[in-house]
Amino acid sequence: MIMENKALLPEQRETLFSTLKGRFEKNMSRHQGHDWAAVQAKLEANPEKLRSLYEMEETGGEPDVVGLDTQTGEYLFYDCSAESPKGRRSICYDNEALESRKENKPDNSAVEMASDMGIELLTEAQYRELQQLGKFDTKTSSWIITPPDIRKLGGAIFCDFRYGHVFVYHNGAESYYGARGFRGCLRV
Known part of the structure; x- marks a missing residue:
């Protein structure tokens, strides 16, 4: 919205x-x-x-x-929602990934949505800091800022919290899942 x-x-x-x-x-x-x-x-x-x-x-x-x-x-x-924000799920990583999909395109991408909202995706360090404040993404996962060298090769990274640990994973940037969204940061 x-x-x-x-x-x-x-x-x-x-x-x-x-x-x-x-x-x-x-x-x-x-x-x-x-x-x-x-x-x-x-x-x-x-x-x-x-x-x-x-x-x-x-x-x-x-x-x-x-x-x-x-x-x-x-x-x-x-x-700080317990799970990845509902209104930001089922999206691929960025606009390049969205455009690369030939069929079953999601409605948007995490990077584009964040930009439109005036926020930034969390970095891995910020995601780990957030997990010190509670348990987040125990059933979902969240795209995070992907280093350019990974993105250049077609990948993107996301995190979740399972088994008492933060896990960082990779996927094709064009992937999207009903349980994966993104968390943002706003500086005021």
Whole structure:
């Protein structure tokens, strides 16, 4: 659900702030030492980021603050839904992979969707950091940023959490599965 108009309606904005604040307060272990008032002030100073958070929420990502980049002063929001966001599954890795499919094309690709939403796919390091905050993708998997040398050869990588461990796998970039989507990161 990519929004044509980047500005949220007042009621959408109010609902989003209420949802984000509730999730923030419920999951303080994800962002110890930070308070919601500072996060909200940063969001209000960067209203263009609200559209991205809205889309993360609307596609089932349950975005939440997971840290602060001390070099840039930006809060990091990751998708914290228990499983890969429902509204972002059954997609291949990128547009090149999508175009290479001759039949049974998925509706979109992870890289294109993330770009349209104004977010980035998680890196492997970010995915591993997320797993320190809970158990995510125990039944699903998520595409992550693929190194150029792997992508050049036609592959893409994804992660999941099984048997108490994070696993990193590879697949053809044109592959797609009902249980594979992607998680994103937004810097505010």
